Amino acid sequence: MAAARPQVYIYSNDDSKPTSQISLPAVFKTPIRSDLVNFVHTNMAKNHRQPYAVSKKAGHQTSAESWGTGRAVARIPRVRGGGTHRSGQGAFGNMCRGGRMFAPTKTWRRWHRKINIKQRRFAVASALAASSLPALVMAHGHRIEKIPEVPLVVSNGIENIDKTKQAVKLLEQLNAAADVERSKASRKVRAGKGKMRNRRHVQRKGPLVIYNEDNGIRKAFRNIPGVDTCSVERLNLLQLAPGGHLGRFCIWSEAAFQKLDDVFGTTKKKSQQKKDFMLPRSKLFTDIQRIINSDEVQKVIRPKRRKPKRAAIKKNPLKNPFVMHKLNPFSTVTKRAALKKHGLAK
Amino acid sequence: MWWRHAHHVLPVSHMRRRPANMEAETAATGAGKPGKRLPTVPESVLKKRKTLQRIREARATATATAKKVRPFLTCRGYLLSSIKLRVSTFQVQKQKRKDIFKRAEKYVKEYRKNERDEIRLRREAKRYGNFYVPDEPKLAFIIRIRGINGVSPKVRKILQLLRLRQIHNGQFVRLNKATINMLRIVEPYIAFGYPNLKTVRELVYKRGFGKVSHQRVALTDNAIIEKALGRHGIICVEDLIHEIFTVGPHFKEANNFLWPFKLSSPRGGFRKKLNHFVEGGDYGNREEHLNQLVKRMI
Numbered sequence: 057m058a059a060a061r062p063q064v065y066i067y068s069n070d071d072s073k074p075t076s077q078i079s080l081p082a083v084f085k086t087p088i089r090s091d092l093v094n095f096v097h098t099n100m101a102k103n104h105r106q107p108y109a110v111s112k113k114a115g116h117q118t119s120a121e122s123w124g125t126g127r128a129v130a131r132i133p134r135v136r137g138g139g140t141h142r143s144g145q146g147a148f149g150n151m152c153r154g155g156r157m158f159a160p161t162k163t164w165r166r167w168h169r170k171i172n173i174k175q176r177r178f179a180v181a182s183a184l185a186a187s188s189l190p191a192l193v194m195a196h197g198h199r200i201e202k203i204p205e206v207p208l209v210v211s212n213g214i215e216n217i218d219k220t221k222q223a224v225k226l227l228e229q230l231n232a233a234a235d236v237e238r239s240k241a242s243r244k245v246r247a248g249k250g251k252m253r254n255r256r257h258v259q260r261k262g263p264l265v266i267y268n269e270d271n272g273i274r275k276a277f278r279n280i281p282g283v284d285t286c287s288v289e290r291l292n293l294l295q296l297a298p299g300g301h302l303g304r305f306c307i308w309s310e311a312a313f314q315k316l317d318d319v320f321g322t323t324k325k326k327s328q329q330k331k332d333f334m335l336p337r338s339k340l341f342t343d344i345q346r347i348i349n350s351d352e353v354q355k356v357i358r359p360k361r362r363k364p365k366r367a368a369i370k371k372n373p374l375k376n377p378f379v380m381h382k383l384n385p386f387s388t389v390t391k392r393a394a395l396k397k398h399g400l401a402k
Numbered sequence: 403m404w405w406r407h408a409h410h411v412l413p414v415s416h417m418r419r420r421p422a423n424m425e426a427e428t429a430a431t432g433a434g435k436p437g438k439r440l441p442t443v444p445e446s447v448l449k450k451r452k453t454l455q456r457i458r459e460a461r462a463t464a465t466a467t468a469k470k471v472r473p474f475l476t477c478r479g480y481l482l483s484s485i486k487l488r489v490s491t492f493q494v495q496k497q498k499r500k501d502i503f504k505r506a507e508k509y510v511k512e513y514r515k516n517e518r519d520e521i522r523l524r525r526e527a528k529r530y531g532n533f534y535v536p537d538e539p540k541l542a543f544i545i546r547i548r549g550i551n552g553v554s555p556k557v558r559k560i561l562q563l564l565r566l567r568q569i570h571n572g573q574f575v576r577l578n579k580a581t582i583n584m585l586r587i588v589e590p591y592i593a594f595g596y597p598n599l600k601t602v603r604e605l606v607y608k609r610g611f612g613k614v615s616h617q618r619v620a621l622t623d624n625a626i627i628e629k630a631l632g633r634h635g636i637i638c639v640e641d642l643i644h645e646i647f648t649v650g651p652h653f654k655e656a657n658n659f660l661w662p663f664k665l666s667s668p669r670g671g672f673r674k675k676l677n678h679f680v681e682g683g684d685y686g687n688r689e690e691h692l693n694q695l696v697k698r699m700i
Contacts, residue, residue, distance in 0.1 A: 349446040349449070349450070351449075354449065354453055359457040359461075367619075367620070368623070369622075370620035370621075370622050372607070372608050373608070374607050374608055379622075382623070382624075383607070383623075383638065384638065384640050385499055385506065386503050386506030386510065386640070387506070390510060
């Protein structure tokens with residue numbers, strides 16, 4: 057099953073009707089390793105951090121000295137001199153007002169992370185594979201209910217679009233506008249201090265348009281909310297799996313789609329672009345249905361159990377006459393006799 | 403990638419929709435023959451039908467043979483649980499019910515007879531100026547009154563042996579020299595006495611659970627009792643009650659089958675747990691008064 061490579065339709069960029077077909081590149085059959093993608097993403101995301109630190113001198117710009125013992129005050133260093141509120145106040149310590157913090161942050165903190173190249177490449181391949189599964193893309197939140205096919209490949213004309221108007225029209229024709237709408241509608245002011253730190257708004261991610269050659273496509277799609285563009289030769293995990301979660305909705309240009317086999321290679325053929333890289337093969341045979349329905353398994357499984365045996369709810373026989381009768385058939389006779397005796401039954 | 407086939411939205415080509423082994427087939431057969439019709443039912447479905455057919459046939463023959471076999475009756479009158487005849491035909495069940503009915507009837511008569519005998523003997527003795535010495539009680543019901551903490555080792559061990567591991571756990575116990583001495587040691591921790599028939603019945607019916615393969619199973623059906631104790635001739639709840647109340651020959655097995663009774667705290671409370679019943683408290687032997695306590699705890 058994993059070896060089978062179905063045909064994918066290419067949609068015209070004029071009227072979004074299926075034109076030709078193309079075989080699915082091998083990347084989309086890579087095992088989906090969400091754990092790996094998450095790992096690579098968390099580390100990659102650290103790489104565009106800017107260092108922050110407290111001032112080196114903070115809290116030390118006094119000549120405070122401890123008064124020592126015998127003066128009925130704590131032994132914390134105190135500011136010298138007089139004539140101001142500041143004199144005699146504690147200084148230097150992290151517990152003091154105006155003192156330096158505990159373990160002042162330094163710029164030479166290790167901000168960036170190295171990730172093995174193989175892991176990086178595997179992660180991107182995995183993310184691409186995930187983007188070809190409608191279930192995962194929907195789970196990621198994209199509104200792809202009406203798009204014609206996943207993965208969505210559009211003919212090369214898309215790369216020549218240079219007007220945003222045309223770009224929007226194309227997205228509407230492909231029924232991808234719903235995802236763009238979602239992104240637009242979700243724009244909100246960020247919760248937290250980020251809003252005053254130049255990260256004012258947050259919004260969902262929309263489609264990722266992947267092209268081979270930029271003949272205007274980048275500028276055309278640039279201003280559409282939520283839409284990102286990416287060259288197929290420089291696929292970015294941070295865009296393919298935003299937040300470390302698989303399943304970004306990708307729109308491919310035909311040329312980009314064709315190029316994937318070159319860029320990533322197959323499980324048997326090395327990649328042209330990435331040195332010494334072949335697509336990873338899965339360790340397990342993942343087609344569960346095939347395993348279950350195989351002769352070897354079907355021969356030895358037992359027939360389906362008719363009805364599972366469940367514990368009966370215990371009812372109190374002293375109160376419930378039917379249960380009592382079930383346990384002791386004679387009880388009805390005794391009860392009846394007793395009732396008769398008291399004239400309550402015939 | 404089964405989901406690939408499940409979720410595809412229109413218009414997906416036919417080639418996409420077909421399951422895996424079909425693709426293998428087409429590759430083999432369809433490749434060189436463009437005009438050949440492809441089979442419409444997938445191989446996997448055909449195989450499944452075959453196996454189901456086989457299972458149904460096997461089941462049919464099994465029931466047919468089972469119906470022919472007659473159950474055989476032992477001296478005790480019933481199927482030994484060790485005989486693996488899973489024959490629960492209607493006739494056998496019916497016979498069982500009749501038997502249970504008769505036994506229950508017999509016991510009712512027996513209890514009444516014993517009661518009246520006691521009374522008769524007392525009266526006779528009085529009449530002739532003799533003394534009637536009734537039997538010493540054979541059966542006691544113990545309830546653990548005190549909790550887990552701060553228990554001395556000897557007492558702890560005995561309570562364990564009596565299966566009273568939790569507060570308000572109750573247990574039937576045969577009274578003999580051995581057990582009486584045990585009870586004496588743990589006296590401050592238990593309230594015990596001599597249960598009457600009503601108490602025994604109510605305990606078994608309402609709070610009766612059996613020990614079935616190390617599990618506490620509710621006594622919702624006579625079959626449970628029969629399976630566990632059938633070999634001793636106890637096949638229904640009434641048999642069990644009779645065995646316990648009259649401390650029959652298989653009292654040990656019957657009592658052991660019963661999981662320790664988990665009783666509620668007494669409605670209306672205790673008088674004073676720390677004193678003996680005789681001193682105005684609660685622990686120790688309270689003989690007939692136990693029945694009232696159990697009534698409040700059941």
